[in-house]
Amino acid sequence: MTRWVAPTAAGPVRGSVIVPGSKSATARAHVLAALADGPSRLVGALDARDTRLMRGALATLGVGYTDHDDGTVTVTPPDAFRPGAVDVGLAGTIMRFVPPLAALAEGTTAFTGDREAEVRPVAPLLDGLAQAGARIDGRALPFTVHGTGSVRGGEATIDASGSSQFVSGLLLSAARFDEGLTLHHRGEAVPSRPHIGLTLAMLRDRGVGAEEVGPASWRVEPGPIDARDETIEPDLVNAAVFLAAALPTAGAVTVAWPRHTVQAADTILGVLDALGGVVTRTDGYVTVSGTGRVKGADLDLTDASELTCIAAALLATADGPGSIRGVAHIRGHETDRLAALETELSQRGAGVHQTADGLAIEPRPLAGGAWGTYADHRMAHAGAVLGLSVPGVELDDIGATTKTMADFAGLWSGLVGA
Ligand SMILES: O=C(O)C1=C[C@@H](OP(=O)(O)O)[C@@H](O)[C@H](O)C1
Numbered sequence: 001m002t003r004w005v006a007p008t009a010a011g012p013v014r015g016s017v018i019v020p021g022s023k024s025a026t027a028r029a030h031v032l033a034a035l036a037d038g039p040s041r042l043v044g045a046l047d048a049r050d051t052r053l054m055r056g057a058l059a060t061l062g063v064g065y066t067d068h069d070d071g072t073v074t075v076t077p078p079d080a081f082r083p084g085a086v087d088v089g090l091a092g093t094i095m096r097f098v099p100p101l102a103a104l105a106e107g108t109t110a111f112t113g114d115r116e117a118e119v120r121p122v123a124p125l126l127d128g129l130a131q132a133g134a135r136i137d138g139r140a141l142p143f144t145v146h147g148t149g150s151v152r153g154g155e156a157t158i159d160a161s162g163s164s165q166f167v168s169g170l171l172l173s174a175a176r177f178d179e180g181l182t183l184h185h186r187g188e189a190v191p192s193r194p195h196i197g198l199t200l201a202m203l204r205d206r207g208v209g210a211e212e213v214g215p216a217s218w219r220v221e222p223g224p225i226d227a228r229d230e231t232i233e234p235d236l237v238n239a240a241v242f243l244a245a246a247l248p249t250a251g252a253v254t255v256a257w258p259r260h261t262v263q264a265a266d267t268i269l270g271v272l273d274a275l276g277g278v279v280t281r282t283d284g285y286v287t288v289s290g291t292g293r294v295k296g297a298d299l300d301l302t303d304a305s306e307l308t309c310i311a312a313a314l315l316a317t318a319d320g321p322g323s324i325r326g327v328a329h330i331r332g333h334e335t336d337r338l339a340a341l342e343t344e345l346s347q348r349g350a351g352v353h354q355t356a357d358g359l360a361i362e363p364r365p366l367a368g369g370a371w372g373t374y375a376d377h378r379m380a381h382a383g384a385v386l387g388l389s390v391p392g393v394e395l396d397d398i399g400a401t402t403k404t405m406a407d408f409a410g411l412w413s414g415l416v417g418a
Pocket residue numbers: 023024025027092093162163164165168191192195305306329
């Protein structure tokens with residue numbers, strides 16, 4: 001646990017940040033390269049706790065890794081996956097994307113993770129995998145997958161209202177199932193849909209037939225997954241934390257922004273705009289400027305629930321009441337984020353309470369003091385954003401940020417000028 005007092009901005013935060021690679025694209029690139037018909041070289045892949053553990057998990061299953069001096073990495077699939085012991089850490093992408101590969105191995109693979117990961121939902125993914133023909137013991141971490149060297153596939157129906165990753169996890173490996181997979185969702189709305197779009201796009205980039213075939217149904221055709229060199233985009237959700245620093249400080253922050261992307265780019269910029277940021281796009285970059293006044297707003301974050309923590313921190317300093325909705329499922333993220341935000345923002349003085357699917361936030365005078373991170377990188381980002389305008393916000397563990405950025409504190413202090 002490393003305590004960290006969030007730097008308070010002495011004036012407008014102005015500058016640019018080079019944001020590391022996308023966690024979501026890197027996880028998918030590793031999995032698809034592991035399943036491909038030859039070696040793939042990855043450029044710009046994220047190197048942080050989640051993606052290191054992903055490499056570790058795939059290496060356990062027999063995947064080869066060669067790091068090059070220029071920071072790129074070659075991923076070499078094995079002739080056949082082998083079983084082993086997989087540590088998922090706190091990564092949803094590992095606990096939901098890797099079990100199908102373990103089912104393709106011959107033998108038993110045991111999955112364990114952090115204490116906080118043991119309460120994260122995974123049963124719908126395991127149910128779907130069982131419907132596709134795999135044998136599994138357990139409905140939460142720790143669980144075991146008894147692989148037989150192949151998975152039949154065919155058709156499965158799951159409730160993916162708890163996480164889009166249940167859908168992505170099954171689709172990513174489905175081309176390697178004997179019959180491919182037609183997957184149906186039955187239940188409340190599927191959250192974070194752009195991440196399913198990212199899964200389908202990255203499958204198609206590797207020559208796989210992958211489509212949404214109905215409002216809540218997807219089809220992946222059986223067949224080879226092409227080996228392919230691939231460049232990973234910067235992480236636009238992590239970019240949003242830095243862009244957010246412009247709003248309460250009347251600053252201007254610039255990051256690289258891909259011209260075409262399947263990340264939830266427009267949703268992210270739309271949220272910053274709704275909160276009072278002025279968004280300017282130039283070729284390959286985006287700049288967000290602030291006025292020093294954050295606007296109270298009603299935000300539907302169904303498609304971009306990862307923004308909830310920083311949006312809540314901004315709304316706590318806004319010029320009027322605000323709310324966030326569409327994010328009931330983030331009670332199952334790295335921590336129960338709705339409870340954590342209610343607790344921490346209330347303790348700093350804001351009027352915050354949970355609703356059925358989000359938060360209602362009434363800004364009030366705020367004071368510095370302890371900020372719990374709950375092992376959650378995005379709770380740490382929220383504490384950093386709050387600390388820009390509230391002196392003395394002290395995070396109990398800045399180490400939580402290593403989940404998706406190796407040096408968040410360094411990048412943040414460099415930008416804020418601490
Ligand atoms: O597939 C992915 O890479 C992700 C999907 C989303 O999960 P949920 O659908 O559980 O929100 C997102 O919040 C998570 O950070 C990454």
